[in-house]
Amino acid sequence: MPLLRQLEFAFRTVAGIADPGRFGAPQDAGVTAPGYNNAKPNLNLEETARELLGSLGATRIANDLRVEWNSRLKTAAGRVDYHQKLISLNPRLFEHPAEIDRTLRHELAHILAQFRAGRRRISPHGTEWRQACRDLGIADEKRCHNLPFRARTYVAPFVYRCPNCRQDFLRVRRLRRAVACLGCCRKHNGGEFDPRFRLRLIR
Ligand SMILES: [Zn+2]
Ligand SMILES: [Zn+2]
Structure with a gap:
């Protein structure tokens, strides 16, 4: 019984x-260019990022840019080191494929903003960064780097x-x-x- x-x-x-309506990853379709959201391990994000930088006038640093997957990132979706021109992405982004391209552009916006500002110190998510986001096609990007990993x-x-x-x-x-x-x-x-x-x- x-x-x-x-x-x-x-x-x-x-x-x-x-x-899921409250915690699910936001859908970015229509905001970012199609084609970059396919979560394959061989995604050539580095090439994509370099092309984006080059197309926005940052050719001088475009070839120095590197994109890596870094499993040491915990809750942050991505991280950027302007000095090293290095974007680190959390491999757990594969659980949120729609977020890969957006995170890449978010981090790229930090690099583009700093490149444009030169030696001037800018605030991480200030006017320059927001302008760079608009130029990179993610005008509505928020400051938060975190993904709903825990909520998930x-x-x-x-x-x-x-x-x-x-x-x-x-x-x-x-x-x-x-x-x-x-x-x-x-x-x-x-x-x-x-x-x-x-x-x-x-x-
Ligand atoms: Zn019932
Ligand atoms: Zn940021």
Whole structure:
């Protein structure tokens, strides 16, 4: 006999923090040029970045620019060292393919802004950087380098649905036992397990 596990409230809690609309990576399609968002390990980001720099008048430094994947980055999506002309990208960006091109351009904007400013000291995400973002096609870029890496671990990959009330329940793990909708079991079966309300995996 399958056990009714009263998980509804736990479900609700998980659902509350797992709403992908709030934590999902923003979709950048339409903002950045197509073609750079394919997350393949052999992505030639360095070439892309050099071409962008060159096309925006920074030919002098374009060939010095290097782009690396650096697994020492934790929550930051990317990092830039203007002196070394080095852009470091977090390999976890592969979990957010749409963010790869955007992060590259975000970091590139730091380099372009500093190049244009010469020896003048500029603030990291100030006017010069914002102008560079516009020139690089990411006019709406925010200052934050962080990706929702941490939040992503809360996003429940399993969605169960009650066949009766159609309510969805999000779960981080696959259910190992038969679980029925508590609300429907209470309403129609005195709170006892009822296979008619057994949750079904829909995703
Ligand atoms: Zn930045
Ligand atoms: Zn139900």
